[in-house]
Amino acid sequence: MNTYLCIAGILCFLLGIVHSILGEYLIFNSKRNKGNLVPSKKSEALKGRHLRILWATWHLASVFGWCIGAILIKISIEYNELKSTSIDFIIQSIIYTMFLTSLLVLVGTKGKHPGWIVLLLIGILVVIGN
Template identity: 90%
Template sequence: MNVYVCIAGILCFLLGIVHSILGEYLIFNSKRNKGSLVPSKKSEALKERHLRILWATWHLASVFGWGIGAILIKISAEQNELDSTSIGFIIQPIIYTMFLSSLLVLVGTKGKHPGWVVLLIIGILLVIGN
């Protein structure tokens, strides 16, 4: 088992869980009508349809993180049985994705959102484990 790739996969899952839970609590909870799953309280600056797509996109990032995490955990568990060229082809774009995502969050939030650190750690773990 590749421990570095496994830890990176687990961090993808954890980041997605924390992202969705905190997003619901800190951002979307006050924008939801009672009993509604999807937030729909429009404001002067944000129409209902824009709020709905922001909510969906917010959770889409978590779902993508879980998918990447599943791929990494599977690779880490069966790395000796899989073709090394294919593993490299799969992991390399994930490394770039994590580093670029980290940079995007760092710049976009002026370093105030801690997600950039976790994305950077995932990228570093994958470089070490690859």
């Protein structure tokens, strides 16, 4: 088992959970009509349909994070048996994804959103584990 890849995978799951819960609480809770799952309270700056796609996209990020986490955990468990060019490609893709998304969040939020740190840490763990 590759411990670094396993920890990186677990961090992907945790980041996705925190991302969805805090997003619901801090961003979308006040924009939802009572009894509705999807927020749709339009405002002067944001139409209802735009708010709905932002909500869906917000949670897509979490789902994609969980998918990457599942891939990392699967690879970590069978690391010695799975070593191949395909696995190397998958791991390299995850490394680039984590570093680029970390940079995107860092620049986009001027370093005020802590998610960039977790994304960077995941990327570093995958580099070390590879």
